[in-house]
Amino acid sequence: ETGVTQSPTHLIKTRGQQVTLRCSSQSGHNTVSWYQQALGQGPQFIFQYYREEENGRGNFPPRFSGLQFPNYSSELNVNALELDDSALYLCASSSGQGAYEQYFGPGTRLTVT
Amino acid sequence: GQNIDQPTEMTATEGAIVQINCTYQTSGFNGLFWYQQHAGEAPTFLSYNVLDGLEEKGRFSSFLSRSKGYSYLLLKELQMKDSASYLCAVRDSNYQLIWGAGTKLIIKP
Numbered sequence: 594e595t596g597v598t599q600s601p602t603h604l605i606k607t608r609g610q611q612v613t614l615r616c617s618s619q620s621g622h623n624t625v626s627w628y629q630q631a632l633g634q635g636p637q638f639i640f641q642y643y644r645e646e647e648n649g650r651g652n653f654p655p656r657f658s659g660l661q662f663p664n665y666s667s668e669l670n671v672n673a674l675e676l677d678d679s680a681l682y683l684c685a686s687s688s689g690q691g692a693y694e695q696y697f698g699p700g701t702r703l704t705v706t
Numbered sequence: 707g708q709n710i711d712q713p714t715e716m717t718a719t720e721g722a723i724v725q726i727n728c729t730y731q732t733s734g735f736n737g738l739f740w741y742q743q744h745a746g747e748a749p750t751f752l753s754y755n756v757l758d759g760l761e762e763k764g765r766f767s768s769f770l771s772r773s774k775g776y777s778y779l780l781l782k783e784l785q786m787k788d789s790a791s792y793l794c795a796v797r798d799s800n801y802q803l804i805w806g807a808g809t810k811l812i813i814k815p
Contacts, residue, residue: 626803628805633807633808634807634808635710635793635795635805635806635807635808636749636793636795636803636805637805638802638803638804638805641801641802649800649801649802651802683748683749694751694754695751695803696751697748697749697750698748699747699748700747700748
């Protein structure tokens with residue numbers, strides 16, 4: 594069974610640029626959630642995808658967008674990067690919205706300069 | 707608003723017992739989770755409570771009181787590898803996870 598993978602591991606971008614982060618969900622999981630975790634804070638929910646549809650969204654502006662593909666892998670896109678977007682971006686997969694356990698990927702560390 | 711409170715930092719001794727508390731106020735309740743997170747790594751699932759009472763899992767136990775909006779994570783026989791942040795998270799009425807800021811647990815020999 595393959596776990597959740599994310600790419601890239603680390604990324605440095607300049608303010609105003611755009612970035613795409615990728616996540617491959619665990620085998621058999623159809624739900625992917627994305628979180629932003631600033632240093633010393635808990636994760637903040639960005640949005641969730643279930644069977645290719647956005648299924649819930651946290652308090653993030655529209656420049657944060659996403660996609661889920663037929664194989665249930667997912668992308669997080671962030672446009673017009675700001676310095677405050679520097680954080681660890683975590684992807685978690687589960688076998689459904691009501692599943693009690695989410696499996697997290699290792700995260701992508703994004704630094705915006 | 708939605709709020710989850712837990713202590714910022716706790717210190718305990720190897721071999722001892724520590725209790726990490728979490729209080730919450732959320733829009734609805736569909737379960738409470740505890741995760742462990744080592745520095746620079748992703749959170750790993752520890753426990754899930756949806757009904758009142760104690761759930762035991764090896765050295766770790768988690769307690770929930772829904773009427774009080776309160777949970778705790780109990781760690782027994784502490785080991786140095788237990789040094790990590792412990793995150794409390796509540797799933798709200800929209801099935802979104804609301805997270806606390808985490809409790810950094812420092813274990814001393």
